[in-house]
Amino acid sequence: MHIPVYNSVDKQNENHRRNHSRATDLSIVLFFILVIFVTLFLSTYQLAVKLVDTVKNTADTQNKTVIIINRAKQFLDNPIRGLSYTEGLIGWSNQVLINQLQLSRVNDVVIGKNGWLFVDMNGSLDDYRGVLRYTDQELAAFNAALEGRKNWLSKQNVPLLLVIVPNKESIYPEFLPADIKKANESSRLDQLINYLKLNSNVDLLDLRKLLMHEKEHYPLYYRTDSHWNSYGAYFGYSEIMKKVKFYFPGIEAYPIADYEEKVDTLPKAGDLAGLIMMEDSYTERRFHLEKTGNKGDITSVKIRSAVIYGDSFYGELKPFLSQHIDRILEFNSEIPFDQCIIGEEKPDIVIYIMVERLVPYYFLHLTSGKSG
Numbered sequence: 001m002h003i004p005v006y007n008s009v010d011k012q013n014e015n016h017r018r019n020h021s022r023a024t025d026l027s028i029v030l031f032f033i034l035v036i037f038v039t040l041f042l043s044t045y046q047l048a049v050k051l052v053d054t055v056k057n058t059a060d061t062q063n064k065t066v067i068i069i070n071r072a073k074q075f076l077d078n079p080i081r082g083l084s085y086t087e088g089l090i091g092w093s094n095q096v097l098i099n100q101l102q103l104s105r106v107n108d109v110v111i112g113k114n115g116w117l118f119v120d121m122n123g124s125l126d127d128y129r130g131v132l133r134y135t136d137q138e139l140a141a142f143n144a145a146l147e148g149r150k151n152w153l154s155k156q157n158v159p160l161l162l163v164i165v166p167n168k169e170s171i172y173p174e175f176l177p178a179d180i181k182k183a184n185e186s187s188r189l190d191q192l193i194n195y196l197k198l199n200s201n202v203d204l205l206d207l208r209k210l211l212m213h214e215k216e217h218y219p220l221y222y223r224t225d226s227h228w229n230s231y232g233a234y235f236g237y238s239e240i241m242k243k244v245k246f247y248f249p250g251i252e253a254y255p256i257a258d259y260e261e262k263v264d265t266l267p268k269a270g271d272l273a274g275l276i277m278m279e280d281s282y283t284e285r286r287f288h289l290e291k292t293g294n295k296g297d298i299t300s301v302k303i304r305s306a307v308i309y310g311d312s313f314y315g316e317l318k319p320f321l322s323q324h325i326d327r328i329l330e331f332n333s334e335i336p337f338d339q340c341i342i343g344e345e346k347p348d349i350v351i352y353i354m355v356e357r358l359v360p361y362y363f364l365h366l367t368s369g370k371s372g
Contacts, residue, residue, distance in 0.1 A: 109272050115282060116175035117272035118168060119226040124357035125176075128169045130184025139195040142363050146202045149337060153350055156342065159247045160350050163205045163240060164189060165228065165313045167356045168221045171211050189356050205243055207236050224282045225270025230289045233316035234259070240321070240351070247349060250301030251324055259289040291323070302326055303348045307341070309333045310353040317353065333362050 110118040110125065118125070126132050134142075150160045169176055170187075193206055211220055211232065220232035228236070234256060241253035268274070269282035303325045308314065311333045322328060329345055333354045342350070354362050 109276050112175040116223050122357050124167055127187050129182050132188055134188050134191050143200050150202050161203050161243055163353045165355045166208045170208055210239055222270045224273040224284045229287045231287055234289055237320035258291055258293050260292045262288040262290055305347040307347045307350045313355050314353045
């Protein structure tokens with residue numbers, strides 16, 4: 001048996017590493033203690049300044065007391081977001097954590113490569129890794145809810161289309177931190193799609209394959225935001241129109257050649273930069289596609305009416321879809337399905353548009369009994 005022998009140099013190196021690690025940990029703790037104390041001081045000071053201004057500018061003693069109490073309550077309800085000093089300090093401390101201490105996660109934001117930010121809410125990155133799974137009972141309940149909705153709409157001669165917009169990490173996994181690796185190649189969305197293919201005839205559109213192809217030619221998502229940009233939405237629109245064409249044969253998506261690219265820089269970076277209060281530390285280009293002609297010589301049929309249940313990803317899609325639909329009745333995806341609205345509107349089609357990471361959340365609404 002070989003027994004390793006450590007000489008004095010090895011012991012010195014090991015002691016040095018341990019001491020360095022302790023010193024680093026202590027530095028981080030002291031840094032945050034300093035941030036907390038400075039934040040409390042500046043917050044209290046700013047609150048005091050606001051209250052003094054209130055006292056000076058309010059003549060009525062009774063109103064003065066009420067206003068002071070309300071100001072203090074606003075501060076206590078949200079002491080971080082309500083004060084500019086605090087926002088700037090937290091943003092600065094996050095810069096130190098990211099740039100100097102190389103942290104790859106701040107709150108619900110994951111710091112990726114090359115300035116890319118990713119959201120990790122609703123278990124989205126565990127879902128990407130394949131750690132989270134649906135049970136057979138959950139899949140069956142989701143399928144039953146969708147089938148019930150589709151069958152009711154079919155009796156009204158209204159088709160149903162379900163569109164799943166991919167998470168950013170599903171399209172740009174190469175920009176995730178190196179320590180986020182897949183434990184299972186399939187996600188819950190893969191589970192759901194495979195189950196529905198075998199057990200349902202609900203018309204479902206999965207955009208992942210298309211967007212994985214198009215990302216080689218166009219930027220599809222914002223670096224500092226959780227959403228797709230105008231290019232991502234355009235290719236989603238073009239694929240949606242192929243599905244819609246099955247029900248309305250004369251309809252055609254306008255080719256990308258009909259659109260002119262407009263590029264500018266956002267005044268502040270995207271929503272993920274905002275979550276870590278670093279909107280001014282990142283820059284973000286905005287791509288906007290503006291229709292300038294009809295080079296494809298397309299005369300597209302128009303749909304009279306559509307009911308669309310969509311989340312925030314629908315915002316970029318709307319300008320494209322509205323070119324083909326005279327009237328759109330819009331609802332948030334989490335709003336319960338209302339048969340009365342469908343009966344009154346008598347739409348030509350109902351479309352659900354939801355991002356991949358929120359499918360389990362909307363799934364709860366579908367199966368909770370709140371919706372028809």
